[in-house]
Amino acid sequence: MRVPRSTYRLQLGPQCTFAEAAAVVDYLAALGVSDVYLSPILAAPRGSAHGYHVTDPTRLNPELGGPAGFAQLATTLDRHGAGLLLDIVPNHLAASPDNPWWAHVLQHGRASPHATWFDIDWDGGDGRVLLPILGRELDEVLDAGEVVAALDERGPHLRYHDTRLPLDPGSVGELLAGCLAVLRAARGDHDTAVLELTRAVQLAERIPPRDIPQRREQRHALAEQLAARLWAVYGGPTARAAVDEALRGVAGPSLRELLDAQAYRLAHWRSGRRELNYRRFFDITDLVGLRVEDAAVFAARHDLLLRLVADGTVTGLRVDHVDGLREPHGYLQRLQQEASRAAGADSFYVVVEKILEGDEPLPPEWPVAGTTGYDFLTAANALWVDHDGLQRLGAAYTAFTGRPVAVADTLHRRKIDALTDLFPGEVDGLVRRLRRLAELVPDVPEIGEEALRGAVTAVTASFPVYRTYVRDEHLRPDDRAALQRAFADARTRHPEVDGRATVLLERVLMLDLPVGLGEAARDAWLDLVLRWQQLTGPAMAKGFEDTTFYIENRLTSLNEVGVDVHGIVAPHGAPGLHQRTARRAAAWPHTLNATSTHDTKRSEDVRARLQALSEVADAWATAVARWRERNEPHRSRVGQRTAPDRNEEWLLYQTLVGMWPLAAAKERSVRDRAKGFMEKAAREAKVNTSWLDQDRAYEAALLRFVDGVLDDRGFVEELRAMVDRVALGGAVNALAQVVLRVAAPGVPDTYQGTELWDWSLVDPDNRRPVDYALRRRLLHQIRADGDLVAVADRARAGWRDGRVKLLTLCRSLTARNADAELFLAGSYEPLAADGARAQHVVAFARRHGDRWAVAVVPRLTVTLVPGDWPLGDVWADTTVPLPHTHCRDALTGRSLRADDGRLRLADALQHLPVALLTGGGAAT
Numbered sequence: 001m002r003v004p005r006s007t008y009r010l011q012l013g014p015q016c017t018f019a020e021a022a023a024v025v026d027y028l029a030a031l032g033v034s035d036v037y038l039s040p041i042l043a044a045p046r047g048s049a050h051g052y053h054v055t056d057p058t059r060l061n062p063e064l065g066g067p068a069g070f071a072q073l074a075t076t077l078d079r080h081g082a083g084l085l086l087d088i089v090p091n092h093l094a095a096s097p098d099n100p101w102w103a104h105v106l107q108h109g110r111a112s113p114h115a116t117w118f119d120i121d122w123d124g125g126d127g128r129v130l131l132p133i134l135g136r137e138l139d140e141v142l143d144a145g146e147v148v149a150a151l152d153e154r155g156p157h158l159r160y161h162d163t164r165l166p167l168d169p170g171s172v173g174e175l176l177a178g179c180l181a182v183l184r185a186a187r188g189d190h191d192t193a194v195l196e197l198t199r200a201v202q203l204a205e206r207i208p209p210r211d212i213p214q215r216r217e218q219r220h221a222l223a224e225q226l227a228a229r230l231w232a233v234y235g236g237p238t239a240r241a242a243v244d245e246a247l248r249g250v251a252g253p254s255l256r257e258l259l260d261a262q263a264y265r266l267a268h269w270r271s272g273r274r275e276l277n278y279r280r281f282f283d284i285t286d287l288v289g290l291r292v293e294d295a296a297v298f299a300a301r302h303d304l305l306l307r308l309v310a311d312g313t314v315t316g317l318r319v320d321h322v323d324g325l326r327e328p329h330g331y332l333q334r335l336q337q338e339a340s341r342a343a344g345a346d347s348f349y350v351v352v353e354k355i356l357e358g359d360e361p362l363p364p365e366w367p368v369a370g371t372t373g374y375d376f377l378t379a380a381n382a383l384w385v386d387h388d389g390l391q392r393l394g395a396a397y398t399a400f401t402g403r404p405v406a407v408a409d410t411l412h413r414r415k416i417d418a419l420t421d422l423f424p425g426e427v428d429g430l431v432r433r434l435r436r437l438a439e440l441v442p443d444v445p446e447i448g449e450e451a452l453r454g455a456v457t458a459v460t461a462s463f464p465v466y467r468t469y470v471r472d473e474h475l476r477p478d479d480r481a482a483l484q485r486a487f488a489d490a491r492t493r494h495p496e497v498d499g500r501a502t503v504l505l506e507r508v509l510m511l512d513l514p515v516g517l518g519e520a521a522r523d524a525w526l527d528l529v530l531r532w533q534q535l536t537g538p539a540m541a542k543g544f545e546d547t548t549f550y551i552e553n554r555l556t557s558l559n560e561v562g563v564d565v566h567g568i569v570a571p572h573g574a575p576g577l578h579q580r581t582a583r584r585a586a587a588w589p590h591t592l593n594a595t596s597t598h599d600t601k602r603s604e605d606v607r608a609r610l611q612a613l614s615e616v617a618d619a620w621a622t623a624v625a626r627w628r629e630r631n632e633p634h635r636s637r638v639g640q641r642t643a644p645d646r647n648e649e650w651l652l653y654q655t656l657v658g659m660w661p662l663a664a665a666k667e668r669s670v671r672d673r674a675k676g677f678m679e680k681a682a683r684e685a686k687v688n689t690s691w692l693d694q695d696r697a698y699e700a701a702l703l704r705f706v707d708g709v710l711d712d713r714g715f716v717e718e719l720r721a722m723v724d725r726v727a728l729g730g731a732v733n734a735l736a737q738v739v740l741r742v743a744a745p746g747v748p749d750t751y752q753g754t755e756l757w758d759w760s761l762v763d764p765d766n767r768r769p770v771d772y773a774l775r776r777r778l779l780h781q782i783r784a785d786g787d788l789v790a791v792a793d794r795a796r797a798g799w800r801d802g803r804v805k806l807l808t809l810c811r812s813l814t815a816r817n818a819d820a821e822l823f824l825a826g827s828y829e830p831l832a833a834d835g836a837r838a839q840h841v842v843a844f845a846r847r848h849g850d851r852w853a854v855a856v857v858p859r860l861t862v863t864l865v866p867g868d869w870p871l872g873d874v875w876a877d878t879t880v881p882l883p884h885t886h887c888r889d890a891l892t893g894r895s896l897r898a899d900d901g902r903l904r905l906a907d908a909l910q911h912l913p914v915a916l917l918t919g920g921g922a923a924t
Contacts, residue, residue, distance in 0.1 A: 007034075010039065014047060015767075035082060038085070040087050044094070086308070090335075095131075095288040106262075107167070111216045117290065119279035124429075125277035131264045133269060142255060149175060160266070168210065178250070199229065282538045283418075354371045356562055361478065371591050373593050373594025379581060381563070384860065401553075414542075414551070416461045419460060421692070442514060455498065455504070459506075462485075465540075467536045555654075590824065592749045593740075594751070606659055615729065615863045634705045647685075648681070662801075725862075731799055738809050742816055743812065743816075756801075778801075781803075795807045822847075841859070847920075849920075852883045854887070854903075881902050
């Protein structure tokens with residue numbers, strides 16, 4: 001298996017095409033990156049900023065450059081010996097008429113060969129697909145003339161604004177007859193176009209209905225002939241005018257009758273929450289679930305990707321949203337088998353986007369190299385939190401907002417809200433299946449739908465992780481433990497739920513099948529469990545990361561996926577980092593190590609700076625109390641509420657401190673970015689406004705507050721003073737993150753642009769263009785000067801421009817590349833510091849044979865050396881053990897000596913606050 005030495009994530013889109021990606025490959029190679037890591041590359045809607053809503057998995061995205069552009073990128077990668085880690089989206093496709101598979105289903109319903117490719121409940125919704133795409137109720141839309149009949153080269157269809165809705169070819173007879181009548185009146189019976197259209201009408205009358213399976217191929221062939229014939233008729237200018245006139249007349253009862261004959265049913269977008277009869281991605285109705293557990297679907301969905309693997313262009317795969325799949329293990333087995341076969345290798349590098357809650361392990365049986373790195377982020381994130389300060393921050397937060405820190409309770413309530421408001425249709429579907437199953441299982445009392453709904457809602461809201469992984473009636477021990485926690489929590493929180501319903505659900509989810517249960521009942525039982533597994537993840541995601549993360553704002557740097565419900569990993573500090581890293585090293589040595597991704601709520605540098613607030617909690621409490629009084633005139637009354645509320649105000653202050661740029665020239669960008677974030681945050685929190693029910697008046701008042709405080713020069717000066725208090729400590733934290741990410745077991749991943757300081761917030765803020773010309777210039781300066789110590793000193797002195805971070809990353813990657821085997825396969829050994837500052841340092845060794853490396857990073861330096869670098873004599877008598885008496889610091893090029901086997905940090909950390917020491921082999 002080819003394992004990347006390091007990866008660099010590029011977000012493709014209008015501002016970064018295949019050509020732009022190819023243009024930075026040489027820079028990334030100079031930086032030390034071995035593999036480019038691309039967002040999805042397949043066809044997506046026009047203007048897509050991310051590519052995750054794939055419209056056609058058989059084509060490369062033409063807007064990114066299509067096959068020619070991708071070939072150029074592949075050639076460039078090959079020239080630099082770089083690999084390509086590719087992000088793929090197997091769980092869903094765009095529910096868009098631009099998706100040829102979906103369009104065929106809309107046209108032919110169950111008669112389409114793709115009807116079983118999508119996860120559609122054909123027995124629901126009167127045998128048709130619900131399309132909740134209308135901006136208002138159907139009658140209003142039709143009365144306003146917003147749905148019109150039209151014709152193009154693909155055949156007759158309806159248009160709703162820019163959306164093309166194909167028509168069942170067997171339903172267009174009357175429509176075409178009307179066109180024929182108008183054309184005959186204009187051209188006479190013997191006109192060529194009239195004769196051709198007459199044949200088209202006769203052809204439409206021969207098309208079999210959708211419900212005759214034996215005649216489906218005939219239906220499809222006739223539909224294609226009909227479309228071709230109609231387009232030929234439509235080509236003549238006189239015929240076109242007549243046909244257009246007839247199509248304009250399709251309205252009222254005739255249009256309603258035409259709609260009723262289709263394989264889909266148009267509805268208001270709000271109807272999708274309860275009536276939708278296809279599985280979607282989270283609550284996004286224009287992303288439809290794909291049944292990749294079916295071998296034919298898998299083959300069609302992955303054909304192009306596997307061809308790119310076979311030709312050596314794609315050297316690794318990143319699987320998006322693995323928890324959305326019906327059977328992740330089965331999918332990953334097939335993917336590993338097919339990718340390995342295509343690559344001509346024993347195994348293939350695959351990582352999965354899997355969010356692990358707290359200490360939850362990745363299923364060890366999965367044939368993958370690990371995750372996309374949130375588990376590393378979580379462990380590292382906790383390292384720079386002062387726990388005593390965090391408690392004081394919590395007290396200040398409660399005093400400021402009037403609300404206690406109660407993450408677990410907030411999460412539970414918000415998961416219930418998600419199940420009630422966003423996923424009621426999914427809950428209803430489970431309830432219906434439970435009732436049907438109860439009828440098949442002996443000795444089950446009759447239980448009403450409301451009782452069952454209450455049990456499903458309570459237990460799903462109490463479930464502590466994203467999902468279980470039941471397959472083939474096998475319940476893993478970790479899954480059983482998680483279920484036991486969920487039922488215990490649900491019974492405590494919801495004593496009002498009918499106990500009989502809870503017991504039934506427990507039997508079902510625990511796979512407590514009665515002896516002698518028939519095959520049909522067993523299949524129904526397992527299907528219910530598998531479907532529940534596909535609901536728990538969306539409920540967690542929408543309740544936790546998309547709601548609770550915007551409500552529980554004590555220290556917002558902790559609000560990242562993978563954090564436990566108490567907001568921080570325990571044990572904390574160095575012991576917590578070592579414990580989790582050692583486990584990961586043993587089980588998943590080639591997993592990704594990430595600190596920023598396209599999905600993180602805040603960039604690694606924003607988080608690193610905000611962590612430093614835990615060290616100055618009392619000063620923060622004093623500052624925000626003063627700002628609250630100062631900014632009171634900027635608040636507004638909106639009905640019975642005041643905007644912003646105190647929780648939003650606290651969030652704004654932390655956001656401004658975290659994102660405030662170090663260069664004065666860039667402060668101008670803060671206003672619009674902060675306003676965009678606060679608007680999104682308020683909608684995500686769903687307290688005063690939401691995406692579903694936007695309160696425009698409240699949102700306007702909130703944004704006026706942002707304008708008001710940023711127009712107040714006195715406030716901005718105070719804000720800058722607070723930023724100055726934590727900025728250097730945050731920078732030290734960020735440099736330490738870089739060294740940990742590169743030196744720890746796993747593959748270090750760098751998100752685009754973050755090799756310099758990056759103050760990005762949640763998307764779309766983190767998809768802004770990256771200035772690679774600046775990065776090239778700074779990297780050239782770093783690499784051109786042979787005096788490594790002098791370069792490090794200059795970078796540290798000018799730290800505000802970010803060169804010191806670029807230097808740390810480049811030299812760390814260079815050291816990794818120089819001995820890839822050490823970092824990919826070496827052991828992980830925690831090292832205990834000793835001396836007066838021992839609690840402020842974290843160190844570990846990597847060993848492979850007689851070669852070794854030691855990473856040394858500081859923690860909690862704001863209180864250690866307020867306003868200054870933690871260098872030299874600051875470390876007093878503090879030492880760390882070394883495997884040998886001699887070593888070299890990869891970051892400064894200095895040779896160091898460890899007397900009595902211990903290295904003085906006062907010697908090691910003279911020029912930079914971090915060190916990556918190497919030795920052994922020929923060097924020793």
